[in-house]
Amino acid sequence: MMTQNRKTRRLDSFQKQHMLASLAAILLLAGSLWFSYRFAPVKRSAFSGESEACLVIDPGHGGIDGGAIAYNGQRESELNLSISLKLRDLATFYGIDTRMTRQDEEPRNDYVTYSEREELAYRADFAENTENAVLISIHQNFFPTSQPSGAQVLYGPGAESRRLGELTHANLVQALQPDNRRVAVPAPRDLYLTSHVSCPVILVECGFLSNLTDLQLLSDDQYQKSFAAVLLGSYLQYAQAPSI
Ligand SMILES: [Zn+2]
Numbered sequence: 001m002m003t004q005n006r007k008t009r010r011l012d013s014f015q016k017q018h019m020l021a022s023l024a025a026i027l028l029l030a031g032s033l034w035f036s037y038r039f040a041p042v043k044r045s046a047f048s049g050e051s052e053a054c055l056v057i058d059p060g061h062g063g064i065d066g067g068a069i070a071y072n073g074q075r076e077s078e079l080n081l082s083i084s085l086k087l088r089d090l091a092t093f094y095g096i097d098t099r100m101t102r103q104d105e106e107p108r109n110d111y112v113t114y115s116e117r118e119e120l121a122y123r124a125d126f127a128e129n130t131e132n133a134v135l136i137s138i139h140q141n142f143f144p145t146s147q148p149s150g151a152q153v154l155y156g157p158g159a160e161s162r163r164l165g166e167l168t169h170a171n172l173v174q175a176l177q178p179d180n181r182r183v184a185v186p187a188p189r190d191l192y193l194t195s196h197v198s199c200p201v202i203l204v205e206c207g208f209l210s211n212l213t214d215l216q217l218l219s220d221d222q223y224q225k226s227f228a229a230v231l232l233g234s235y236l237q238y239a240q241a242p243s244i
Contacts, residue, residue: 053132053239054097058123058193059084060139060203063107064114068142070209076140079218081105083206084138086228094232099133101126117192124196134164134238135201136231137193140218141208149211150180154187156194156201160243162186165202168234172204175230176223200238204231 059080061067067076084100091098101123107114108122127135141152151172155165162184169184187194187203194201206227207214217223 052097053134054130055091056099056127056130056133056135057084057088058101058137060137062102068209070215079140080138083224083227086225087231090228090232099130120192124193127197133199135199137203139205141205143210146211148208149214150177150182151207152182152205153184154203156187160200164200164238167238171230171234
């Protein structure tokens, strides 16, 4: 037990140093992209029309639906919300227009009236009713065994969703998870949210609540900020580059 604890502490120390360096790099990237985004003559060709794109952030689950539950009782919905709020705050700081499908853990329905399908339909409509939306849905993964770890990005139908998904996943690996061997993959057709919106959409599984190292990282405030910074940097890169 002691050996495992020392090993975990050494790992934490190394990972935090790595994360701080990555966060600084990503914020610099986000800052430089922000100036391009705001002032360069390049149009935001990834989006239709003249109006500015809007980053729609969906913290998965919430209310009576806690999502996956870690062995220590940590609810997925709370971690999703915490990372989402950090992403929103960072995006707002950079002058990016944002909307959130939920902003707290308060239930919109009680147990009797709650329907997962209706909740997902509400969130899909929320994005559909937002002009020039780009939707990022934030979740945590879970597996029956503790081995699987690392982030995984799922992207919705269409080339724009794929471009955003591959870009985001590559940035997460480079900045935060150099040992992550996963790749961005198309979301399954039966994944309601990604299948019921017409805007660019990705679903980010930030890590596995069933993996102890992932759970420690995902519960860490600084790691959550780093994760949010990578998501914002990826969104800005996506918005700046010409569409396919
Ligand atoms: Zn989830």
